[in-house]
Amino acid sequence: MKNGLKQISNAKSFIITSLIFVLIGGLLLMTQDKIEIHLSINEKHNLFLDYFFSFWTHLGDGLFTFAAVVIIGLFAFKTYRYSTFALGISTLVLAGALSQLLKRVVFDDALRPKELIGAEKLYFVPGIDVHSLLSFPSGHTAAGFAFMGFVACLFFSKNKFAQLLLAITAVLIGYSRMYLSQHFLEDVVAGAILGILAFSIAFFVKGTFQKK
Numbered sequence: 001m002k003n004g005l006k007q008i009s010n011a012k013s014f015i016i017t018s019l020i021f022v023l024i025g026g027l028l029l030m031t032q033d034k035i036e037i038h039l040s041i042n043e044k045h046n047l048f049l050d051y052f053f054s055f056w057t058h059l060g061d062g063l064f065t066f067a068a069v070v071i072i073g074l075f076a077f078k079t080y081r082y083s084t085f086a087l088g089i090s091t092l093v094l095a096g097a098l099s100q101l102l103k104r105v106v107f108d109d110a111l112r113p114k115e116l117i118g119a120e121k122l123y124f125v126p127g128i129d130v131h132s133l134l135s136f137p138s139g140h141t142a143a144g145f146a147f148m149g150f151v152a153c154l155f156f157s158k159n160k161f162a163q164l165l166l167a168i169t170a171v172l173i174g175y176s177r178m179y180l181s182q183h184f185l186e187d188v189v190a191g192a193i194l195g196i197l198a199f200s201i202a203f204f205v206k207g208t209f210q211k212k
Contacts, residue, residue, distance in 0.1 A: 007207030008200050010157035011149055017167035018145060018196055021174075025189040034184045038113050041178050041185075042122050049179065050125045057176035059169065060140030065092055065147040072151070087206055088150055095146035095198035099139040099191060110136035113181045122181050130181055137190035138183040144173035145195025153203050170195070 008015075028037060058064055069088030076084045103110075113122060115132040124130055148166040156162040174188040183191075 003207040007203040011153035013160040013163035014152035014167045053176040053179045060144030060173040091150045091199045091202040095142045098194045099142040103134045107136040136187045138187040141174040141188045141191025142194040145170045146198040149199035
């Protein structure tokens with residue numbers, strides 16, 4: 001068990017930065033209406049941000065994160081053999097399973113901004129297919145935080161600056177989901193928590209049961 005906790009502590013800077021984001025988001029949700037928060041985000045847009053977040057949001061896509069794990073596993077194969085594949089894929093599967101369970105079973109009636117606020121009141125980035133249902137939690141955000149946590153824990157355990165950049169990358173994935181009006185802040189905060197939880201569980205299990 002000690003070794004499992006030690007594995008998670010390798011990503012301490014990533015986790016702390018991510019939890020600061022979760023805390024700020026939680027405080028905003030406790031003090032402001034989620035629709036007002038979303039409208040405030042939605043009104044701040046320009047051409048550069050449209051292009052930037054249209055691209056950045058794909059960093060939390062399931063296909064991208066899976067492909068990235070495979071590529072990382074191939075490069076690290078000589079050193080880590082199959083453990084990188086197993087750890088990365090189990091992290092993503094856990095994040096996906098948790099988010100889809102909540103999204104499709106527990107909170108299957110949660111409406112996205114387009115449906116709850118109304119399309120006529122929102123700005124949409126041209127060319128983006130905006131969904132209406134299954135809002136809570138954000139699967140892209142969960143996958144983004146899980147993948148970035150996996151990278152931070154496995155390859156940057158002694159590099160606090162790299163972990164900070166990875167956490168910011170994950171936060172921007174979450175923000176992209178709000179910027180594109182695919183999700184509310186509460187969906188993104190929940191997704192971040194699930195992503196942190198997913199990679200923490202995967203690394204805890206690895207550290208607990210690996211041969212010493």
